[in-house]
Amino acid sequence: MVVAATEADWQEYRDVRLRALAESPAAFGSTLQRERAFDDAVWRERAGSGRTLLARLRGAPVGLVTTIEEEGRPDERQIVSMWVDPAVRRSGVGRALVLAALRAVRAQGVRRATLFVADGNEAAARFYERLGFTSTGERQPLPSDPGRGEERYAIDV
Ligand SMILES: CC(C)(COP(=O)(O)OP(=O)(O)OC[C@H]1O[C@@H](n2cnc3c(N)ncnc32)[C@H](O)[C@@H]1OP(=O)(O)O)[C@@H](O)C(=O)NCCC(=O)NCCS
Known part of the structure; x- marks a missing residue:
């Protein structure tokens, strides 16, 4: 079941986001070290922003995704923070x-909608291509590890 997170879900959202950063550090532009230091107020604000969706199976959180408006790109949204618990992947x-x-x-x-896939994250690239996203060819350094690159994918919705 996919639900929109509310401020009341802030602890569940924080826990699943920190699990994601710990489990797949190479996939994300942020880091566990950075977000573990966030105050509760940041998690409450993020959870209540209406931008995050949580996946639950039998009531337990197993994944999340967030959409954000990128500065200077008001006509599209960027998909970020996409993560699924390894125990339930490919389902x-x-x-x-x-x-x-x-x-x-x-x-x-x-x-x-657009998103960035880090170089080497072939599972994510195949996943998004399967859902109809295509590479735009736009590349930039990965914010969490600027020695590596990431590539923008996009889809018309
Ligand atoms: C990428 C990720 C979100 C996919 O989640 P998932 O729940 O396993 O995906 P689904 O089960 O909905 O897969 C849908 C389709 O995508 C494709 N796909 C998914 N994972 C794949 C993989 N590892 N290799 C190849 N294709 C894959 C398949 O076509 C799959 O359909 P199928 O299982 O019927 O063949 C998950 O692997 C993940 O959380 N990875 C770590 C974090 C990450 O990389 N996030 C993305 C950052 S850009």
């Missing part, structure tokens, strides 16, 4: 999260 949870995120993007009146 459609990721697909359900992305489809729900794309519906949320459309509901905001925006018709394009």
